[in-house]
Amino acid sequence: MIGKLKGVLDSTGDDWVVVDVGGVGYHVTCSRRTLSALPAPGGAVTLSIETKVSDEAIRLIGFESDVERDWFRLLLGVQGVGTRVALGVLGTLAPADLARAIALDDKKAVSSAPGVGPKVAARIVAELKDKAPEGASLGAVLDMPVNGTAASGVSGSMRDAVSALVNLGYPQAQASGAIAAAAKTLEEAATAEQLIRQGLKELAR
Known part of the structure; x- marks a missing residue:
């Protein structure tokens, strides 16, 4: 089963590319966003691959990461x-x-x-509330604007608050969502303790 392709972009279509790997061209279906991130034909490309096998064909789905x-x-x-x-x-x-x-x-x-x-x-x-890939939901929360301002100034408190809820037994995705909602309702300089209290209220709803 193919998990990754690294080669040269040969050609592209509306929802597909052909990647030349050592002289073999692999036809790969991609999302619109992945296609827009690829170089022009002739450029080097690396795609993460999901292999779909059916009675009719083997289909390769390509992703940027x-x-x-x-x-x-x-x-x-x-x-x-x-x-x-x-x-x-x-x-x-x-x-x-x-x-x-x-x-x-x-x-x-x-x-x-x-x-x-x-x-x-x-x-x-x-x-998918509790099934986000590890790290994905937490990263999204820490990058989220808080009251119209970039979250970098409170990311430490948010990270600590998420960690505290995870330690209490909540899945990371659920904890991250609760802290994200809490951050939207509290002041920009909210402490981890305030975020935790508000986050628990969100989880209780």
């Missing part, structure tokens, strides 16, 4: 989400944006992807 591939796998586990819809979501939302949308229960952001209606968006948010 392993994290994006991990999100693709998680999305496929949601009822009503197939390859096309999963690629549509990842073509619209970067991994950090998807993590943030799920953490903040932002169904509208998820439904902005082509082929994703309100019901599917709600299922994605609900079913």
Whole structure:
């Protein structure tokens, strides 16, 4: 099973590329966002690969990073989400944006992807709430603007607050979402203790 391709970009289409690896051309389906990040034909390229095997064919799905591939796998586990819809979501939302949308229960952001209606968006948010790839949700929270200001000034408190909730037994994705919601309602200089208290209130809802 192929997990990664590293070679030269041979050609591109609306939703695919051909990667030349040692003289062998691999046809790879990609999301719109991944395609936009690739160099012009002739440039060096590395893609994380998900191999889909069916009775008809072996299909390669390419991603800009392993994290994006991990999100693709998680999305496929949601009822009503197939390859096309999963690629549509990842073509619209970067991994950090998807993590943030799920953490903040932002169904509208998820439904902005082509082929994703309100019901599917709600299922994605609900079913992936506690299943974000390790580190993805926390990173999205720490990068999140707080009251219109970049979060770098409070990232230490937010990190400590998330860690405290994880130590209490909450999954990281759920803890991150609670602290993200808490940070939106508290002052910019909120302490870790204040964030924890507000985060627990969010979790109790």
